[in-house]
Amino acid sequence: MFLDTGIRIIDASWFILPAYFANSLPVNVSKIKELEWMGKPIDGNRKLLGHRILGDGKTWRGLFFGVAGGTIAGFIQQNTHLKAMLFLRSILHEPQLTLPHMSVELAFILSLGALLGDMVASFIKRQSSLKRGHPAPLLDQLDFVLGAVLASWFLLGEIDYPRFYVLIFITPAIHVLGNIMAWALKMKKKPW
Numbered sequence: 001m002f003l004d005t006g007i008r009i010i011d012a013s014w015f016i017l018p019a020y021f022a023n024s025l026p027v028n029v030s031k032i033k034e035l036e037w038m039g040k041p042i043d044g045n046r047k048l049l050g051h052r053i054l055g056d057g058k059t060w061r062g063l064f065f066g067v068a069g070g071t072i073a074g075f076i077q078q079n080t081h082l083k084a085m086l087f088l089r090s091i092l093h094e095p096q097l098t099l100p101h102m103s104v105e106l107a108f109i110l111s112l113g114a115l116l117g118d119m120v121a122s123f124i125k126r127q128s129s130l131k132r133g134h135p136a137p138l139l140d141q142l143d144f145v146l147g148a149v150l151a152s153w154f155l156l157g158e159i160d161y162p163r164f165y166v167l168i169f170i171t172p173a174i175h176v177l178g179n180i181m182a183w184a185l186k187m188k189k190k191p192w
């Protein structure tokens, strides 16, 4: 039972990995001084119904490096698929374990979908009068997963619902655990 859950989590994580990279790279590249010139807001400072369309937190730099990074992650996954699978089989003693197929096309679509989902969430936040960076619990954590899975639907022609539910469940959990770990390592002031 435990192992079955574990295998489902591994399967879902392997599938969504490009989207995780796409979602976490923009904030890291935003700290690189040399790339500041690429940090123009995607909405060009435009407003809709009195609110910024997306806000200053959604830049061309983030979109470019997020999609590029996520696609590269998928390329690496494609080329290490068998090795990773055999490794997991041996350490978990699960000879039946398989990893979902990853391709560069799928990684690109997942990454683009992740960042479009993130942009849709910012649009909703701005229209709800929430300033850039203001927390919107669950929306902030799940926007990119929803975007990525929806986009993958166009390429794959189907949504693997059991995998999707696992992702909806583990993503906020990973977020909470990650923040607690960063706090424990004194990389963050608050554990949330």
Ligand code: CTP
Pocket (backbone or CB within 6 Å): 026, 027, 028, 030, 054, 055, 056, 057, 058, 059, 060, 061, 062, 063, 115, 118, 121, 122, 125, 131, 132, 133, 134
């Ligand atoms: N980022 C970016 N371009 C993107 C997405 C993110 O440059 N397309 C960078 C921005 O520096 C942003 C940071 O990553 O501040 C964190 O992203 P996110 O939490 O999604 O943005 P917020 O600043 O919280 O803004 P919002 O309220 O719109 O979510």
Ligand code: MG
Pocket (backbone or CB within 6 Å): 133, 134, 140
């Ligand atoms: Mg945010």
